[in-house]
Amino acid sequence: MRKVLDWITWQRIPADQIGFKNLEQESRTLILYSLFYILLAFGVGNLIIHFPQPILGAKEFVQDFWFAAVFKFSLLLILPSLIFFKRWKYGIQDLLFGLKPKIGMNIKGALLITIGFLLNIRHISRVSEAMPSFEDAEFRLILGIVFPLLIAGLPEELFFRGMLQTRLEKLWNTPIAILVSGLLFTAWHLPSRFLLANGVEGQAGDWVSILLGTGLPVFLVSCFFGWHWARYRNLPLLIGVHWAIDILPSLSSFFGVSN
DSSP: OHHHHHHHHOOSSOGGGOOOSSHHHHHHHHHHHHHHHHHHHHHHHHHHHHSOOBGGGOSSGGGBHIIIIIIIIIIIIIHHHIIIIIISOOOTHHHHTTOOOOHHHHHHHHHHHHHHHHTTTTHHHHHHHHGGGOTTHHHHHHHHHHHHIIIIIHHHIIIIIIIIIHHHHHHSOHHHHHHHHHHHHHHHHHHHHHHHOEETTEETTOHHHHIIIIIHHHHHHHHHHHHHHHHHOOHHHHHHHHHHHHHHHHHHHHTTOOO
């Protein structure tokens, strides 16, 4: 039992070995921004309801201009990155922690990315059937593949794992950091789904279905990602797995297939 516990809690780079320029101020800023981001989700959801701007007529609201370009790309990737790299003057090395690719790591990474992609394999046949109906199918295919990287994998893992959780680990401890960052990560998913969801993520207006269809699975995945980050400090892998999970649903939306 002791060996199992030691394996679970082992860390390549423990948080107490990581240096921060102003731990308390940075942690406070990130927590407050996370809470503000939850409120923003309500606002963006209402914008989509009243002034929808689906990109290329995408089926799902996550490919709407307000959600993708403003809420995710601008406010979760660009703005936090400017604060992290420009204002706080950190570098890429402060997110990689001396990570050096190894054969075993690459094999495990490829396996996890493949598993992530296959989680939504049910979409493949429907996307294949829909593609011939679109003259710009190749462009939609490329966009549908790239989009999840820019609006999901990269911003979400960079902010909630690379920036937020790492600081909370040192400020408090690893289990609490994983729990708190996981709750904050889950929380911003809920308002937009409550306003707009219609499918596996729940039904708009029904909090129970949203919590079961979105809240629970997102929280569990977030806790796994948080544990993996605390253990291995491998941000590129988490970005890749997150990206892989979202590719097929993204393609379905751009080809007019309901998720």
